[in-house]
Amino acid sequence: MSETEARRAGRPRKAVLNRERITEHALELVSDDGYESFTMQRLAKSLGVSPSALYNHVDSKNDLLQWIQELVMADIDTSVFDEADIKEALLQWATSYRNVFARHIPLIPVIAVLPVSDSPRTLGMYERVAEALSDYGMAESEVVPTIVALESFIFGSAMDTAAPHDIFDTRNHQDLTPHFTQAVAAQRRSKLNTSDDSFQHGLSALVTGLLAIRS
């Protein structure tokens, strides 16, 4: 007797909801339609249940966003720390980190306030980076500030990804902003994507600067 037949016969169906199924459906909805249209009602509909059913498995929408975050963290590549030197590894890891959250910007405020102990994968990532920085010879007291600084830059840069391409359009104020207008024109001439260019430019400077602080 199939599950559908059993349901038709009136037998109470077995639970169809669990963390895995909910999270995967949520991630699919988010990837397809973005976070603006991601609501508990739509998620419920896509799972074929009523919205209230979700609350037998998840405490709040914020909780669910944390589940998604934990899933998304798996996409960040930390394997470079085993292969490349510290500078190259930091550059590649940070780039991977930024690109992942550029696709999940609304998760950033959620993570920023989340104790790392609630996210095993985040904790594992921090451990890997901390180990690499210690091996490099960085002072113990500077490891956390270094990680936090990198993460702040990464999150800020991920958000910048959402900026419109003409964000620096100064057409109507050219006379009042001569230096900035010229700088915008010069950047446009030499590079395709301002956000990517600025990220790599800043990341290189930041990593170099952070690794230069030896005690």
Add this chain to the structure above:
Amino acid sequence: MSETEARRAGRPRKAVLNRERITEHALELVSDDGYESFTMQRLAKSLGVSPSALYNHVDSKNDLLQWIQELVMADIDTSVFDEADIKEALLQWATSYRNVFARHIPLIPVIAVLPVSDSPRTLGMYERVAEALSDYGMAESEVVPTIVALESFIFGSAMDTAAPHDIFDTRNHQDLTPHFTQAVAAQRRSKLNTSDDSFQHGLSALVTGLLAIRS
């Protein structure tokens, strides 16, 4: 005849709402109770009008947040660019910038997507920084990436300000994260506030790194 008497007499009162009054009331509400409880209904109540009345003056809540942003930008100190050398000026300006938006975190996603031409004060600030960087001798094509990188770090750091103090509590995973656990302990021993410490640490590295790129 006072305005109140006129109203009592049934004469149509003159408009009580305008951008200035709305924005100032909004800023006061936000400063007192935070952004979570900042709603159009509450703002209307504090102004003594019905919620729908606001929409005769503002197109949307997002618009209103942009008005607040423009007001808040006035708090950022750019005067240092006239007094100190470029490095010191960038450090002080960035610190001022971060501290202002640490008190207005929910504005960050609004600004990040806002064309600068919609915010005169932001444009003015960019012009001042661009001028200083040009005077310093930075290549034209690197001025915008430098500003964007600094801003990304500033916004990310402002958000980090909202993190709980025990965000790095690894009590339950000490054995799995030896390096990170030790780094957290070391940082705690030497510094009071992780967020402030990390910001200054990263800012110093970033500014040094950005100014070192000479062509």
Add this chain to the structure above:
DNA sequence: ACCTGAACACCGTTCAAGT
């Protein structure tokens, strides 16, 4: 244990009606 349906307490926003 897990689901449904109705309800609650909100949101931001629109709009006809008044002055």
Add this chain to the structure above:
DNA sequence: ACCTGAACACCGTTCAAGT
């Protein structure tokens, strides 16, 4: 021109009732 009051189209979440 500007305001009110009612209404709309949503939210996230709770809870009694069912199986």
